[in-house]
Amino acid sequence: MNTEKYQDPTAEKAIGHVMAEQRAAERRQTPPTVMQVINMMKAVAGVAGFEVVGRIVLRDKETGHEWR
Numbered sequence: 001m002n003t004e005k006y007q008d009p010t011a012e013k014a015i016g017h018v019m020a021e022q023r024a025a026e027r028r029q030t031p032p033t034v035m036q037v038i039n040m041m042k043a044v045a046g047v048a049g050f051e052v053v054g055r056i057v058l059r060d061k062e063t064g065h066e067w068r
Helices: 009-028 032-047
Strands: none
Touching: none
């Protein structure tokens, strides 16, 4: 509804799309714990005289979700 109190399906649809995109972006954000693990892995490689040159992929054992 708008200020005149009538329905505007075009605006409602557009707002729905924006909200869906925002929720999807929030789900894609990398949790701090994942970043901590990646940073630790890079640090360990550095201490051992190596560097990480490729993408690190982590899979949550409980949910199966993969972080890339």
